[in-house]
Amino acid sequence: MTLYDQLPALVVAVLLFTAPIAYMLRMHGFPWAAATAAVVTSFIVACSLAATAIGGETIIYEMGGWPAPYGIVLHIDALSALMAMLITGASSAALIFGAKSLADEVGEETAPAFFAAWLLCTAGLVGMVITGDAFNIFVFMEISSLSTYVLISAGPDRRALISTYRYIVMGTVGATFYLIGVGFLYMVTGTLNTADLGARVGQVEDIRLVLVAAGFVSVGLAVKAAVFPLHSWMPNAYTFAPNAVTVFIAAASTKVSLYVLIRVDYAIFQNSIANHEVQLTLFLVPLGVMALFAGSLLAIYEKNLKRLLAYSSVSQIGYIALGIAMTSVAGLTGAIVHMFNHGLIKGGMFMAVACLALRYRTVNVANLAGAGKAMPWTMAAFVMGGLGLIGVPLTPGFISKWYLVLAALEKGWLGALLVAVILISSLLAVIYVWKVIEVAYFREPRANAVPVTEEAPMVMLIPTWIVVLTGIWFALDTSVSVGLASIAAKTLLGVAL
Amino acid sequence: MAVLGLYNYFVFAVLLMIGLYCLLARTNIIKSIIGLSMFQSAVFLLYISMDKVDGGTAPIIQEGVENQIFANPLPQVLILTAIVVGISTTALALAVAVRIREAYGTIEEDKIQEMDRKQ
Amino acid sequence: MIFSESDTIYYALTIPLLGALGIALAGRWPNIRETVTLTTAVAVAIVVWSLIPTLQAGGRPELHFGEMLPGLEIAFKVEPLGMLFGALASGLWIVNSVYSIGYMRGNNEKNQTRFYICFAIAISAAIGVAFSANLLTLFIFYEVLTISTYPLVAHKGDEATVRSARVYMGILLGTSIGLFLPAMIWTYSVAGTLSFTPGGILEGKIAEPLVGILLLLFAFGIGKAALMPIHRWLPAAMVAPTPVSALLHAVAVVKAGVFTITKVFVYIFGIDFLFNQPSHRIIVWVACFTIVVSSFIALRQTNLKRLLAYSTIGQLSYVVLAASILKPLSEVGASMHMMAHAFGKITLFFAAGAIYVASKKTEITDMLGIGRRMPWTMAAFSIGALSMIGVPPTGGFISKWYILGGAIQDDNYLALATLVASTLLNAAYFLPFIFAAFLYKEDVKPVNEHGEAPWPMVAALTFTALLTFAFFIFHQPIADLEAQILVK
Amino acid sequence: MMTIVFSLFLLTMLVIVAVAILRTENLFTAVMLSGIFSLIMAANFFVLDAADVALTEAVIGAGISTVLFLGALALTAEYDRSPPVGTWVPLLTSSALGGVIIFATFQAPRLGDPSAIVHQHVAPWYLEKTPELIDVPNVVTAVLASFRGYDTLGEVFVVFTACIGVMALLGRVRPRRDSIKEGEFKKATDNLRHHLIPRVVGKMLVPFIVLFGLYVQFHGDFGPGGGFQAGALVAAGVILYSLVEGGVRGRELVPEWFSSVLVALGAFTYTSVGVASMLMGGRFLDYSVLAHDPVHGQHLGILVIEAGVGMTVAGVMITIFHAFSRRGIR
Amino acid sequence: MHLLLDILSAMLLLSGAFFVFVGGFGVMRMPEFYTRMHAASLTDTGGAALILFGLMLQGGFTLIPLKLAAIFLFLFLTSPTASYALANAALLSGVKPACRNETGKAFPGEQPAKPKPKRKSASKAVKARKSAPVKPPAGKPAKRPAKKPTKKTARKKS
Structure with a gap:
């Protein structure tokens, strides 16, 4: 068993191994260093996994040496490799970026607990992405949610606590719904391995249980992924969490639930329930469309910059839901690639917001006037991100919009409507991005506002611009992101590579 | 007579209903947390009522005993994990409730919402 | 020249960006900044113009930049239409920079560095649009052009400019993402490729009624061509300083719009395929409607720059009309009119700018007798106006001649009628102002006793006026170059 | 047959306790009842031959979680709660949820029948x-x-x-507390x-x-x-x-x-x-x-x-x- | 021999069950707190012990009777403590036993059991508690550290 074969287990093991260490050794600055080291190693491992997965082959790693349906098996294909890369990348970027801004938001006393929770959140998300066992997804979902609650409650403002509480209630209800769904699936098939479930669920004759299981799983995951009507926990959670935490959870955490939705819908329910596409479309398209419009409209009238970006995340998740609902290769590729690209765009934008918050001590759009002159580099990064949201070429947003519209066009007249919806909502994105740009560049700072003169510190600016430049790189050379996404879409839909 | 066999699942459904109702209808945070833990423990009932086999006993294989029917061990393992998940979530929720009480002075969600709106 | 064709395209694109960088670095020393702008402008012009001989010999230089999406790459290929637009943009950039140095200094505007940087980026984007080999690369540079011109339009930064810049941005971004992008993706999903091929890629791949819809999507999607319902951004952009309006109207932005429409007609639909599709008539109707209505609105305008804006909308629809007649003569006429209108309109804008700098007047009604004070400017202005109307010694005549020839070939009487009517309307809104400027006595005292505008502005003015004459005389080589489009 | 009688009795007790928890307005009673709820649940698990789970539920459900609740209650010192908020929406959603499950479980395998799929595939x-x-x-x-x-x-x-x-x-x-x-x-x-x-x-x-x-x-x-x-x-x-x-x-x-x-x-x-x-x-x-x-x-x-x-x-x-x-x- | 054991354990089990039944019935019938608690403690001690002994006889000479004996010992220790703790807390928190003098007669007639307070709805209860000044009951330390959350101390009587 060379090291190379052990990689799938290593990507999670490294994080889980360092978490207790980061908690125990409490010297000054050690928890942060241990956390960053572990997350960066995990990122490197994830990239090498992606390298193998881009060849189109799926890695099966039997945990504890037990064969598939009996033991737990890690199942890494192109989709999981791409998501693992996104999660660990976003986590390391946020950690490196957050060194300074976390230092003053999270006191010295709670630092060990905080960074151990950070490691566990990353481990939970990556664990969910690579595992091939339905119940194991639930366990790692719990790890990531519990640690996310801890991370959010570390926010300085007292409203962070009440938003954490609401997130705990909705998150646990969502996870329990997922558990009920898995329970019903287990009841009709007798196994928990996703591949095995997919094979056996086809021969089930009493279809009622499978339908209800599909309903529960989808609703549960929709709550965790903040799909529109069930998103009420997300804006407050993003707004009152510490800035570096918002960068990480905005880029990665909601996408993982959408990943699980894709995995469950396409690997298990697709080949069992007869016209599952129709159900999926009926379930996701209305939700997606509502998310698109409601998210953008709420963002337009929002005063707080972080909540504005959170609402824009709600509408971007609507795009992904639409992509999933189209059940075609192009649609699924668009959804997967948008998960990756949106992670990049939002990560960069929230980093810029964190730089602004560090200097201006507030994230209210009104008193960020004149930020364009005071902090040119930060605002430039924010504008690049904003253009990405709109879907202007040379930004990652363009690529995902390209695939979504391409997929919609294949659907005939309903598709034409979808195209109109997608484009109108990206025009709404123009409005709320331009609202911020006008305030920042063309309005003089208010007299009583605290005069901000110097740029954000170099240690925060460089990671921000690294993320923005990677975004532009993935806009120009899409061989990695679109390559992995199309292989994933083809394997999920059973189309030849 | 057949319906009696499904009684477990009906109780599971009723407990879910009560748990969810308690969660949604009550504004007190501690009461909602109790509702949440009830909601979770209902699911345990669903899994464990799957593992019963007529005439079976707990899956402990003694040497001497031959052709003994055993209950299904898998749901039990899953529920062992789920119970501990339940208690961890409750513990965390209670800790947050205590902090909310100290920060806001009350644990009624509607009063907290008013305070937030005024702020 | 010393380096191969594909390198030339590469340098043509990167020199303006290097120039922009140079300007950014030299921000604090105005003189050095100005010299950097001029040298870059000249360098780009030389590089771009060096491609003309290869084009005339029939060569098509190419540059492949790399695969952005599977099956689609960022690639450049210079063909006659692109060559014309590229040469026009780089050439007029020199004149415009000379003019804007005078204007900026004369008007002592603030944050000029930002102005020159965005200007350089806009030119690089224009050249990118000119040389792109497929619709995707063109779309990328089209968007970069929109975004880089936004700071120029919102230059003053006060409430009014920001609001009209918002209109400018809203319409351009809205139409490009709302209509142009779906049209492009629809073409890609139907044709499988987006590269410009002579004879078009949609031959037989799209059914009858859909062609019309796709055509409309393209026509209104390319907001920069300012067809009637989507023209509001042009008058709104009048708040910008005059060199920017000159850039917008004569050098880059509108030219890019009309250029893209012509390229889409010729290289995506293909002239013959589109000709025998009955639904292509819609575009002719839209173009004629725009020409007539914009000329009527121009009649009532009192602000000089708004008048020129509406006349530009009309002239642009000339090019669209010429392209949509789908006859060889009218295609050549379309490209010729792009050139003629560029020279004419830039002169008019320079004159308007000079009058503003010298006398701070913007309304025509109080510009009576200004000819006496500013003879050179008003002379150039009248030459430009004549070129707009299409009087023989100026370039305008040549292009209208070709368009009329095309219309007669296709005996498209609607086009003929609009051309004649609009020529009369042009005369109606230009000539009275010219007579008033020269013959009437001055009734509104200017704020200060002023003579001519600063010398760099007057030099640029007269140079472009002479260009309209030169175009009239040496139009033949350009006509031959453009004729290459039609040979299959 | 015996297990069905026991589970019938215990499950009904369970539902009664759950309703009692829901209706009581004194938080302290609710916590005590939730302890009893877990104990009955543990007994139920034992009747369903899940010995390990019964032990865990008893210790963690009845023991630890009740102590944690009381600890939290002592800190928040809230004995009563405010009157219930509008009861229509929660009633509707939860009964819809319950209805869906009951609708689905009619096809579920009966309690304890050995031919259920669950006992055929992985468990043996x-x-x-x-x-x-x-x-x-x-x-x-x-x-x-x-x-x-x-x-x-x-x-x-x-x-x-x-x-x-x-x-x-x-x-x-806060430091001043710790120094007793x-x-x-x-x-x-x-x-x-x-x-x-x-x-x-x-x-x-x-x-x-x-x-x-x-x-x-x-x-x-x-x-x-x-x-x-x-x-x-x-x-x-x-x-x-x-x-x-x-x-x-x-x-x-x-x-x-x-x-x-x-x-x-x-x-x-x-x-x-x-x-x-x-x-x-x-x-x-x-x-x-x-x-x-x-x-x-x-x-x-x-x-x-x-x-x-x-x-x-x-x-x-x-x-x-x-x-x-x-x-x-x- | 075997039959004798069976009869004996059956008798024990029956009597144990009878005790439990009486206890349960007693809890229903008794009018006020202390008597009701007395009946409940009856089931704890008597009933449980008898049933456990009955089962022990069934067990024979394996390990099971030993385990049952351990359970009995545990119950024997904890249930009286529980009843004591319950009574202590009730007394401390001011629940007065209904009958003051020794003669049985006084019980029903002379001082009727305090009518069970009509269940005021929660909001009035909350208002009542807020308005009534919270005076520490005499003889007890004013501020009881809240950390000992056993059954008796946490109940605060307004």
Whole structure:
């Protein structure tokens, strides 16, 4: 068993191994260093996994040496490799970026607990992405949610606590719904391995249980992924969490639930329930469309910059839901690639917001006037991100919009409507991005506002611009992101590579 | 007579209903947390009522005993994990409730919402 | 020249960006900044113009930049239409920079560095649009052009400019993402490729009624061509300083719009395929409607720059009309009119700018007798106006001649009628102002006793006026170059 | 037939208690009822032949969670709650949910019928292979520790996160409280005079509870038991001691730093067993490579990770209890 | 021999069950707190002990009777403590036993059992508690450290 074969287990093991260490050794600055080291190693491992997965082959790693349906098996294909890369990348970027801004938001006393929770959140998300066992997804979902609650409650403002509480209630209800769904699936098939479930669920004759299981799983995951009507926990959670935490959870955490939705819908329910596409479309398209419009409209009238970006995340998740609902290769590729690209765009934008918050001590759009002159580099990064949201070429947003519209066009007249919806909502994105740009560049700072003169510190600016430049790189050379996404879409839909 | 066999699942459904109702209808945070833990423990009932086999006993294989029917061990393992998940979530929720009480002075969600709106 | 064709395209694109960088670095020393702008402008012009001989010999230089999406790459290929637009943009950039140095200094505007940087980026984007080999690369540079011109339009930064810049941005971004992008993706999903091929890629791949819809999507999607319902951004952009309006109207932005429409007609639909599709008539109707209505609105305008804006909308629809007649003569006429209108309109804008700098007047009604004070400017202005109307010694005549020839070939009487009517309307809104400027006595005292505008502005003015004459005389080589489009 | 009678009785009791919890307005009663709820649930599990789960539910559900609730209640000191908010929407949603489930379960296999799919596919393999591969009488512990060891690893880290969360939230105690002055100490302990009998009986019981916990820990392979239950039992013992003797004395018995180290050490042991099996050439958490003979390796592996789990759970429960109780001294 | 054991354990089990039944019935019938608690403690001690002994006889000479004996010992210790603790808390928190003098007669007639307070709805209860000044009951330390959350101390009587 060379090291190379052990990689799938290593990507999670490294994080889980360092978490207790980061908690125990409490010297000054050690928890942060241990956390960053572990997350960066995990990122490197994830990239090498992606390298193998881009060849189109799926890695099966039997945990504890037990064969598939009996033991737990890690199942890494192109989709999981791409998501693992996104999660660990976003986590390391946020950690490196957050060194300074976390230092003053999270006191010295709670630092060990905080960074151990950070490691566990990353481990939970990556664990969910690579595992091939339905119940194991639930366990790692719990790890990531519990640690996310801890991370959010570390926010300085007292409203962070009440938003954490609401997130705990909705998150646990969502996870329990997922558990009920898995329970019903287990009841009709007798196994928990996703591949095995997919094979056996086809021969089930009493279809009622499978339908209800599909309903529960989808609703549960929709709550965790903040799909529109069930998103009420997300804006407050993003707004009152510490800035570096918002960068990480905005880029990665909601996408993982959408990943699980894709995995469950396409690997298990697709080949069992007869016209599952129709159900999926009926379930996701209305939700997606509502998310698109409601998210953008709420963002337009929002005063707080972080909540504005959170609402824009709600509408971007609507795009992904639409992509999933189209059940075609192009649609699924668009959804997967948008998960990756949106992670990049939002990560960069929230980093810029964190730089602004560090200097201006507030994230209210009104008193960020004149930020364009005071902090040119930060605002430039924010504008690049904003253009990405709109879907202007040379930004990652363009690529995902390209695939979504391409997929919609294949659907005939309903598709034409979808195209109109997608484009109108990206025009709404123009409005709320331009609202911020006008305030920042063309309005003089208010007299009583605290005069901000110097740029954000170099240690925060460089990671921000690294993320923005990677975004532009993935806009120009899409061989990695679109390559992995199309292989994933083809394997999920059973189309030849 | 057949319906009696499904009684477990009906109780599971009723407990879910009560748990969810308690969660949604009550504004007190501690009461909602109790509702949440009830909601979770209902699911345990669903899994464990799957593992019963007529005439079976707990899956402990003694040497001497031959052709003994055993209950299904898998749901039990899953529920062992789920119970501990339940208690961890409750513990965390209670800790947050205590902090909310100290920060806001009350644990009624509607009063907290008013305070937030005024702020 | 010393380096191969594909390198030339590469340098043509990167020199303006290097120039922009140079300007950014030299921000604090105005003189050095100005010299950097001029040298870059000249360098780009030389590089771009060096491609003309290869084009005339029939060569098509190419540059492949790399695969952005599977099956689609960022690639450049210079063909006659692109060559014309590229040469026009780089050439007029020199004149415009000379003019804007005078204007900026004369008007002592603030944050000029930002102005020159965005200007350089806009030119690089224009050249990118000119040389792109497929619709995707063109779309990328089209968007970069929109975004880089936004700071120029919102230059003053006060409430009014920001609001009209918002209109400018809203319409351009809205139409490009709302209509142009779906049209492009629809073409890609139907044709499988987006590269410009002579004879078009949609031959037989799209059914009858859909062609019309796709055509409309393209026509209104390319907001920069300012067809009637989507023209509001042009008058709104009048708040910008005059060199920017000159850039917008004569050098880059509108030219890019009309250029893209012509390229889409010729290289995506293909002239013959589109000709025998009955639904292509819609575009002719839209173009004629725009020409007539914009000329009527121009009649009532009192602000000089708004008048020129509406006349530009009309002239642009000339090019669209010429392209949509789908006859060889009218295609050549379309490209010729792009050139003629560029020279004419830039002169008019320079004159308007000079009058503003010298006398701070913007309304025509109080510009009576200004000819006496500013003879050179008003002379150039009248030459430009004549070129707009299409009087023989100026370039305008040549292009209208070709368009009329095309219309007669296709005996498209609607086009003929609009051309004649609009020529009369042009005369109606230009000539009275010219007579008033020269013959009437001055009734509104200017704020200060002023003579001519600063010398760099007057030099640029007269140079472009002479260009309209030169175009009239040496139009033949350009006509031959453009004729290459039609040979299959 | 007998099980159906028992479960009918117990389940109806369960529903009655649940409704009582819902309707009572005094939080203290609600907490007590939720303790009874867990106890009945544990009895129900036992009737359904899930001995391990019954033990866990009893200890954690009835024991630890009630104590945590009371601790939180003492801190929030809220005895009553405000009148219920509009009851139509919640009623509608929950009854819809219940209706869907009842609609679906009509096709579910009857309670205890051996022909259900659940008993055909994966379960017989476990029952058949455990004596041969792992040779441990209690199949549940075998599946928990070895066949699905990765799940339990996740589980340990869920508990670890809960501990971290509570420490992050309640860890920061305002300094002036911690330095217990002499007077304060006396006041904190003297009030036990009124409760002499429970104090004496409690102190007498603590050693037996801890002993029983250790028995469950090491007896986990043979009878119902294992890491989780053992950890919880030991923690219950320590909590009883600090309840009876007062928080200060309790923290002297098991100091703060010790329980945190215990937590981290347990999780660390578990992961290092997994990494060790990787270093020894097997897969992650593959115990058969740990010793010369695979079955011995499995025994060793299960023993160590059960110890790890026990340590973590005990440490977590004690830390959380101390966090709550230390927070109380105003 | 075997039959004798069976009869004996059956008798024990029956009597144990009878005790439990009487206890349960007593809890229903008794009018106020202390008497009701007395009936409940009856089931704890008597009933449980008898049933356990009955089962022990069934067990024969294996390990089971030993385990049952351990359970009995545990119950024998804890249930009286529980009843004591319950009574102590009730007394401390001011629940007055209904009958003051020794003669049985006084019980029903002379001082009727305090009418069970009509269940005021929660909001009035909350208002009542807020308005009534919270005075520490005499003889008890004013501020009881809240950390000992056993059954008796947590109940605060307004």
